[in-house]
Amino acid sequence: MFDVPGWPAHLAGQHVDVRLTAEDGYSTQRSYSVASAPDGDRVELTIQRVADGEVSPYLMDVMEPGDRVELRGPIGGWFVWRPEQAEPVLLVGGGSGIVPLMSMVRTRGAVGGHAPFRLLYSVREPDDRLYAPELLRGEPGLDTEYLYTRAAPPEHPRPVGRLTAEDLVRGGWPADRRPMCYVCGPTGFVENAATLLTALGHDPDRIRTERFGPSGG
Amino acid sequence: MDTDRTSAQGTYEEYETAYEDGNTLGGPLSEIFAVDLTAAVGRCAGCGATGPLARLRVYDRAPGLVARCPDCSRVVLRLVRGPDTAWLDLQGAASLAIPLGGRG
């Protein structure tokens, strides 16, 4: 959670660039999606630790409340959902790829939006679920389904495994409803999901992707 | 996440996924341009495909970023950032339509 004085209201789906600079002047930066709905100067980021990573362990383990970092943003005008969009929305998130999708869900909730949302959220195992209580509580017009790739809770109906066309047919929208599809996660996950959606007849212009790179959970 | 990392072709797949979307150009380009360029529609000088810069494949190739056409892999844009200067090479883009007005 960051307080950013003078933060302009962001759009759901946008990200920030976080820059860290060491005392010797070495500096490096990474992108992180905004998880929150617009809320004054407060900006919530959700960062998943990559064990041998350069930046994420620092942000998670070394930084303390009250520390300052350099943030640039909000960034992006394409991978965004605007409350005036009325069409059905399919959100497909893998791992930490849920983060910008959560901002869309929260923004829709905050403005009392009526666009029907479906969320397919792929995680390795139940412990990896982010925002679990909030998603469990749910919202009218939001359907959430978990796709486990390694271990599922005992009563879960779907066999474990990576995202399939069947998942997208069952949990998504038919292409002729012309939904807007937002896909986010590690590059391999996004690659697979976008290919499947295209094969199901979704217009490539309505498949918006955000690849987090090989990492990103 | 996913199974990719543990598969036998781990290294190959990691190489194959060593890119991000053009969305990630938004930050670096915001240092140079006042409007968001990731939603700007460009035409690839190689194959003629059109699409927003957000759809390019961005490879982090120190000291800069290289963005390739998702259809033909040709380099569309190169951005190198020095301490006082940014070099932007748009040789691979035949045109760029930039939406004006409206935020982000």
Ligand SMILES: Cc1cc2nc3c(=O)[nH]c(=O)nc-3n(C[C@H](O)[C@H](O)[C@H](O)COP(=O)(O)OP(=O)(O)OC[C@H]3O[C@@H](n4cnc5c(N)ncnc54)[C@H](O)[C@@H]3O)c2cc1C
């Ligand atoms: C637009 C955008 C938005 C993003 N938003 C978020 C977000 O909201 N939350 C978030 O957590 N991340 C997000 N990311 C990813 C984030 O920017 C970093 O890539 C991530 O935090 C890793 O950075 P790092 O410095 O810790 O690791 P690095 O130092 O960059 O990576 C270290 C090494 O570990 C490897 N590696 C990476 N992941 C794994 C893994 N899971 N298992 C084994 N090896 C691995 C890498 O290939 C690399 O060789 C986003 C990326 C982009 C482009």
Ligand SMILES: [Zn+2]
């Ligand atoms: Zn091309």
